[in-house]
Amino acid sequence: MTDGETTRKQAFKDLSEDALGFGGAEVRTARDLLVRPRLVLQAWMIEGPTGGGRYAKPLKLYLGLNAILMLALFLRGGFGYLLEGLPPTMMASLLEQAGKSQDAFLADADNWMSLVLVPIVAPLYALAAMPFLRLWDAEDLGWRRGFRAAFAYLNAWTVPLLPLSWFAYGTGPVAALCGVAIIILGFVAFMRMGRGRWYRGFFPGLGKAAILFAFIYLAGMVGMTLVTGIGVLAGLAA
DSSP states (O other), rough: OOHHHHHHHHHHHHHHHHHHHHHHHHHHHHHHHHHHHHHHHHHHHHHTTTTTTSSHHHHHHHHHHHHHHHHHHHHHTTTHHHHHHHHHHHHHEEEEETOOOHHHHHHHHHHHHHHHHHHHHHHHHHHHHHHHHHHSSSOOHHHHHHHHHEEEHHHHHHHHHGGGGGHHHHSHHHHHHHHHHHHHHHHHHHHHHHBTEEEEEEEHHHHHHHHHHHHHHHHHHHHHHHHHHHHHHHHOOO
């Protein structure tokens, strides 16, 4: 490898790490979450938040994955599709109060929704998952390792859905199919990562995966309601 190639690779690595929070450790962790998620969880639970120095910290990785998802959302046009789904009479009333065009209103709302989405939704997801993963784990995890386990699961779910993220935003049959696929990936991630730790036996594991998904889904609904409300207030106030 020439010095020029080494320099270019390092520059690309630095750009990736600065823009998306993704460096060598994050890439290695994402790869192993696809190939051997149960062993990654074991390393995080037994050897600490870096898995003995092999992996990225679960929270840092999750934020990096969300940066990629937010980039896809931005390139797809942002959160406008959420507000465009409001009843026409409500939207007309909001535009009248804001005294601006729909495009201007959606742009102002989208800026704030993009800013607060991850800080609001990510903790809610972890808070929804953590009590169950603590309860189902044979070890006494405590709060810190409980949150680590929650973000471990969220990472194992998020990594394989990244290729779908471009098609999942918006409305229509393609987005609906992607939504179903994402739910299935959540079940698969739980079954692959938690075998022997969170469940024993296929059907008990499937039942626990359903319970976990239900509470995460409810947390997501609460979070998106808050994010949408903030977007509406921003559209009115900006």
